[in-house]
Amino acid sequence: xxxxxxxxxxxxxxxxxxxxxxxxxxxxxxxxxxxxxxxxxxxxxxxxxxxxxxxxxxxxxxxxxxxxxxxxxxxxxxxxxxxxxxxxxxxxxxxxxxxxxxxxxxxxxxxxxxxxxxxxxxxxxxxxxxxxxxxxxxxxxxxxxxxxxxxxxxxxxxxxxxxxxxxxxxxxxxxxxxxxxxxxxxxxxxxxxxxxxxxxxxxxxxxxxxxxxxxxxxxxxxxxxxxxxxxxxxxxxxxxxxxxxxxxxxxxxxxxxxxxxxxxxxxxxxxxxxxxxxxxxxxxxxxxxxxxxxxxxxxxxxxxxxxxxxxxxxxxxxxxxxxxxxxxxxxxxxxxxxxxxxxxxxxxxxxxxxxxxxxxxxxxxxxxxxxxxxxxxxxxxxxxxxxxxxxxxxxxxxxxxxxxxxxxxxxxxxxxxxxxxxxxxxxxxxxxxx
Numbered sequence: 090x091x092x093x094x095x096x097x098x099x100x101x102x103x104x105x106x107x108x109x110x111x112x113x114x115x116x117x118x119x120x121x122x123x124x125x126x127x128x129x130x131x132x133x134x135x136x137x138x139x140x141x142x143x144x145x146x147x148x149x150x151x152x153x154x155x156x157x158x159x160x161x162x163x164x165x166x167x168x169x170x171x172x173x174x175x176x177x178x179x180x181x182x183x184x185x186x187x188x189x190x191x192x193x194x195x196x197x198x199x200x201x202x203x204x205x206x207x208x209x210x211x212x213x214x215x216x217x218x219x220x221x222x223x224x225x226x227x228x229x230x231x232x233x234x235x236x237x238x239x240x241x242x243x244x245x246x247x248x249x250x251x252x253x254x255x256x257x258x259x260x261x262x263x264x265x266x267x268x269x270x271x272x273x274x275x276x277x278x279x280x281x282x283x284x285x286x287x288x289x290x291x292x293x294x295x296x297x298x299x300x301x302x303x304x305x306x307x308x309x310x311x312x313x314x315x316x317x318x319x320x321x322x323x324x325x326x327x328x329x330x331x332x333x334x335x336x337x338x339x340x341x342x343x344x345x346x347x348x349x350x351x352x353x354x355x356x357x358x359x360x361x362x363x364x365x366x367x368x369x370x371x372x373x374x375x376x377x378x379x380x381x382x383x384x385x386x387x388x389x390x391x392x393x394x395x396x397x398x399x400x401x402x403x404x405x406x407x408x409x410x411x412x413x414x415x416x417x418x419x420x421x422x423x424x425x426x427x428x429x430x431x432x433x434x435x436x437x438x439x440x441x442x443x444x445x446x447x448x449x450x451x452x453x454x455x456x457x458x459x460x461x462x463x464x465x466x467x468x469x470x471x472x473x474x475x476x477x478x479x480x481x482x483x484x485x486x487x488x489x490x491x492x493x494x495x496x497x498x499x500x501x502x503x504x505x506x507x508x509x510x511x512x513x514x515x516x517x518x519x520x521x522x523x
Contacts, residue, residue: 125441125442125444125448125449125476126375126378126449127226127378127450127476127477127504127505128226128372128378128379128380128446128449128450128451129219129222129223129378129379129380129450129451129453129500129504130368130372130379130380130381130382130450130451130452130453130454131217131218131219131252131380131381131382131453131454132381132382132383132384132429132452132453132455133197133198133201133381133382133383133455133456133457134384134385134422134425134454134455134456135197135198135383135384135385135386135387135392135405135409135456136195136385136387136408136456136458136461137458137460137461137462137463137468138154138422138456138459138460138468139151139152139411139415139418139419139422139460140152140153140154140459141415147415147416148165149163149164149165149166150165150166151165151415151416151419152165152167152415152419153167153419153422153468154180154182154468154484155168155180155182155484157484158483158484158485158486159483159484159485160482162180162483162484165419166419167419167422167423167426168180168426170423170426170427170431171426171433171470171472173434174430174433174434174437174472175482176481176482177447177472177473177475177481178433178471178472178481178482179470179471179479179481179482179483179485179521180469180470180471180484180485181467181469181471181486181487181521182466182467182484182485182486182487183466183486183487183488183489183491184469184487184491184492184493184495184496185457185465185466185467185492185493186204186457186464186492186493186494186512187490187492187513188204188205188206188513189208189457190464191464192208192464195247195248195387195388196248196387196457197387197456197457197458197464198249198251198252198383198386198387198457199211199214199248200214200457201252201457202217202218202219202254202381202497203215203216203217203218203258203512204492204493204494204497204512204513204514205512207246207247211246211247213258214254214258214259215254215258215512216254216255216256216257216258217253217381218497218500219234219253219379219381220234220253220254220255220256220261221497221501221506221508221511222379222500222501222504222506223378223379224256225504225505225506226379226504226505226506227378227379229378230375230376230378231335231338231340231377232274232377233331233379234261234377234379234380234381235264235274235368235371235376235377235380236251236252236253236261236262236263236380236381237263237264237265237270237364237367237368237380237383238250238252238263238264238265238382238383238386239265239360239361239364239386239391239392240265240385240386240388240390240391240392241262241265241266242262242263242265243261243262243263244388248386248387248388249383250263250383250386250388251263251383252381253381263383266353267348267351267360267363267364268351270364270367271343271345271348271350274340274341274343274367274370274374275340275341275342275343275345275370275376276340277340278336278340300315303315340376341374341375343370348363348366348367349363350363353391354390354391354392354394355391355394357394357397357398358398358424358428361384361428362428362431364382364384365382365431365432365435366435368382368432369436369439369446372436372446372450373439373446384425384428384429385405385425387406389406392405393405393406395424396417399420399421399424401417401421405421408421409460409461410461429454429470432452433447433452433472433473436473437473444475444476447472447473447475448473448474448475448476449473449474449476449477450473450474451471451472451473451474451477451479451500451503452470452471452473452474453469453470453471453500454469454470454471454472455467455468455469455470456468465489466489467493469493469496471521474503477503477504478503478522478523479503479521479522479523480521480522480523481521483520485521491518492512492514492515494511494512494514495514495515495516495517495518496517496518496521497511497512497514498510498511498514498516498517498518499517499518499519499521502517
């Protein structure tokens with residue numbers, strides 16, 4: 090039984106219409122006694138990284154990968170923003186998805202989290218690691234997962250605008266408008282939305298009934314196609330039922346006045362800041378425990394002009410093709426690193442139980458090309474997750490034949506989703522654990 094002096098960690102202070110979340114207090118011990126809630130974040134940036142030779146004079150000025158291995162390594166300047174977090178960060182190199190090593194680079198977001206062999210056909214697309222762990226981590230939250238990008242939607246095959254794919258390999262549309270993301274997370278559920286859920290449920294019931302009747306009269310080939318269609322309908326049915334169950338549960342009270350919710354990608358620094366802030370709020374309020382964010386798309390669009398944030402008047406795609414003078418591309422990638430570092434630091438500044446929100450959140454961040462058009466040796470940063478057994482402070486280099494999916498197996502198992510194999514995995518990765 091909860092004591093009268095025990096406060097729920099979602100308690101807020103209200104004054105003059107402003108709601109502020111309380112810090113963790115001793116009287117919140119009733120909540121703190123429970124096992125820490127495990128969370129997973131996966132982020133992606135486009136077009137690869139600058140890679141001057143190891144003996145080049147500008148190696149530490151403009152390179153991405155650390156020099157040296159284990160705990161004795163040197164960080165290039167573009168990672169200076171993470172130096173204060175060194176003991177909570179691991180750099181990984183050498184990992185990749187074997188079946189996609191011969192791809193034409195810009196397909197990276199499509200397979201980054203799936204490891205699927207979509208080199209010749211998209212029919213082999215499969216579930217992404219975030220959705221795999223969300224099937225267990227997301228059962229207690231309003232949103233099973235939060236899928237975000239700076240481009241929005243799904244775009245098209247081989248130019249994906251989302252990192253997340255469901256159990257049938259279908260892309261999950263990403264959200265990219267801060268105001269709409271905030272509304273879905275913290276806005277009131279309107280009567281029209283409740284009515285829409287009820288109507289959708291009735292329509293789905295009718296569609297499923299007619300489809301089952303039709304399926305009994307089809308040949309084997311058509312029945313297989315119908316089964317795939319029914320799987321899609323059942324996924325919508327599952328999401329609809331989830332929405333019904335949560336519609337009468339009040340959402341967390343969060344004041345959005347301090348957030349620049351009307352910003353868009355034409356102001357990249359402000360836009361990335363608010364998108365990362367929304368991710369942190371989603372985790373802090375336990376609205377979701379799984380999230381993905383594709384910071385920039387490998388497709389022409391507003392995200393291609395992100396280098397303007399650091400005074401560069403050229404596209405990110407053009408920057409990525411630089412072969413000699415890496416100063417500008419290093420400046421831009423350093424900016425993206427800074428945005429991600431601010432997110433990691435924010436998670437680490439939020440007290441939760443005996444640790445921080447970062448200790449209960451594993452952050453996986455990187456790209457599916459080392460340099461443009463080389464789909465090998467992915468640049469990867471792993472941070473947080475101390476309460477899930479992850480230990481940091483090193484640069485871990487793997488041979489060129491180690492699948493990235495080996496790391497996904499480890500991640501899934503540490504996040505309470507028992508997994509023997511994922512995509513093209515051959516083992517697990519234990520060096521990231523304590």
